[in-house]
Amino acid sequence: MALTNSLTHDILNSLGEGVFTVDKNFRITFLNQAAEKITGLQKEEVLGKFCKHVFSSDRCTDACPIVKVLETGKNLFEQEATILHKNGHRLKIRLNASILHNHETRAPLGGIISFREISSLEEMVRNIERTAHFYGVVGHSKAMREIFQLIEEVSDSDASVFIQGESGTGKEMIADAIQKTSLRKDKPYIKVNCSVFPDQLLASELFGHVKGAFTGAIKDRIGRFEMANHGTLFLDEVAEMPLHTQIQLLRVLQEGTFERVGESITRRTDVRIIAATNHNIEEAIETGKFREDLYYRLNVIPIEIPPLRERPEDIPFLIEHFLNKFSTTYKKDIHEIEDAAMELLLCYSWPGNIRELENAIEYAFARCKENIIRLPLLPPKIRKEAHRFPAPLPSTHEPLQESEYIRLRRVLEKHQWNRSRAAQELGMGRTTLWRKLKAYGLVNPRKEEK
Secondary structure, X not given: OOOOOHHHHHHHHOOOOEEEEEEOOOEEEEEOHHHHHHHOOOHHHHOOOEHHHHHOOOOOXXXXXXXXXXXXXXXXXXXXXXXXXXXXXXXXXXXXXXXXXXXXXXXXXXXXEEEEEOOHHHHHHHHHHHHHEXXXXXXXXXXXXXXXXXXXXXXXXXXXXXXXXXXXOOHHHHHHHHHHHOOOOOOOEEEEEOOOOOHHHHHHHHHEEOOOOOOOOOOOEEOHHHHOOOOEEEEEOHHHOOHHHHXXXXXXXXXXXXXXXXXXXXXXXXXXXXXXXXXXXXXXXXXXXXXXXXXXXXXXXXXXXXOHHHOHHHHHHHHHHHHHHHHHHOOOOOOEEOHHHHHHHHHOOOOOHHHHHHHHHHHHHHHOOOOEEOHHHOOHHHHHHOOOOOOOOOOOOOOOOHHHHHHHHHHHHHOOOOHHHHHHHHOOOHHHHHHHHHHHOOOOHHHHHO
């Protein structure tokens, strides 16, 4: 099937995306000018040739887009692939695929592929986003990436994990990520907050009880250890656990056995423990509030989450995450935050950590009547207490590839480091640009000189 209509040719040649068509035998019948520019090929070189011999795509062997749309009857959109440039290097592309039909009979005549090259800048943004979101945990700082790496490294282990961090740093989300990557991810996952139960009831909650064991025990009840058998048990605020319950927990960790409250029958359980606390555990051990032997049993794999004030480069990522979250919750199209508000949020010390940041964004969201959050909409406490100058970023940034660095800096310098105009030219939101500036340490040299 050859495209002979000159108007159709003119339309396809006017597109910025590459386009080529194939007949039913997968021989190329048309290549537009954008495709020539992207691939370095001329249509005279490829017409009549099998597309797999021309493009040598990684999808040609087992995931051909044309074959897939023929089999499913559904068009493909934004599929990633690689193709071979004329000079021998491979290009990363995004493609769309659909079937060409006979106008009258609707019989399939061939296929059409449109594609565009994934730019180095787009690839950089995707890499940043991929590394900044780990099983629901948002963070691109060196400290958080090291935690993500540790979680992946111990994914095939059943060893106990002990998570420490200030209130609001996301200890439970880290625990969730550990469970999702573990060998027990498809098994029960039970959570207990040790601080919300009275002393006499926590043992019952963990190990269960029999009828009549204490006032109010009107029937037998299984505990969380039995519920979580063969799975994972998350003990939040474990430092709040009373000493007599700590002894029972230590026995489970050492022997895998326990008794329900009021019962002498020994039961076995196979549970992986993830524990967390916001207390200074060394101080709790010294004061006799937490057993040292239990600590060592729990602390096989230690994870310490740094407070938000020590990783300000994560703040733009978190803000974008919360903007997206609350856009859905409040049904408001707000995905941007003005520079002055961003500066203020980067300056603030965040004693409440991520939880406080989330509350601040929700506060501003609830008040916002535009499509951008401005500084006066932020909570009064933050506007009042934020430091005058931005907090310094840790010097742990990984270097950009030269071409990416040059392009970002060139556009910023072109606009005298006006981030709004630079973001517009780069085709991204100001929040996205903020993320990259903070993640890669790109700063205005004029400010540094002052």
